[in-house]
Amino acid sequence: MPEGHTIHRLARDQSPLLIGRPVRIHSPQGRFADEAAQLDGCTIDEIRPCGKHLFYRFENAPTWHVHLGLYGKFRPFEGTEPEPRGQVRAAVSTEAGGFHLVGPNTCELIDEDGVQKVLERLGPDPLTKNAKSATMIERIGSSRRAIGGLLLDQSIIAGVGNIYRADALFLESIHPETRGVDLTERQLRDLWRRLKSLLQIGLKHNKIITADPKVVGKPRSRMTRDERLLIYKADSCPQCSGPVETLSIASRRIDACPKCQPRVAL
DNA sequence: TTGATTGTTACCGG
């Protein structure tokens, strides 16, 4: 259930355990068996995150491309591999431990051309070092689509999901139905910085910080100011205490405060 | 059992 920060976090956490040594890979339920056999015993050179995609680059073997989709997750273990539970597509391990990959959306082997094809379809990822906002700003600024929809479009900006789009727009006082062309360059630069900041906070804490106590996992009263000032699934606006408006943009829920995020007059 | 969900894509129609 990832937005981009989850993917970057996984790459960061898995790298010291897996890179530079041979790994055992198998597919307990067979749905990835042929591919796993190709990788078994090979050495991982690099675990590269981009947006919501993960690329495991191997020495002398194809690249393993994983996208978790809505439900996929990595179930880590220490020491000996446990009995698989659920739809375990692949099991990866070293002597120290490893993980079960459960229910991913994408799980495939691709060559370098394949990697490039996936990357070409992604916009800049704010969590990637030296990522440039220019592409995002240019594409949004020339689009008549609603900004709420544009932020979910991975070819415009990679790694942003449903929660961060809502909270970033709230923090920047932009109504989700505002058209891209109606935003100023200043607003777009601020929006990029805000998304980057939110993703970095998520990366640091290893969870999305929102106003929903169930998601955050700690009481609202104990959140810092930055953590609390968010609107996704909030009962009322954290800023003005007014009612929250729930909309559907790009077929997904988005919340907004009609007072703090005024609609632009057309 | 039903509905919702931190995702993506193909397809259709205005």
Place this chain on the structure above:
DNA sequence: TCCGGTAACAATCA
């Protein structure tokens, strides 16, 4: 041509 709506896929939980 652009863009929104919808279904499909898939897994889990309240």
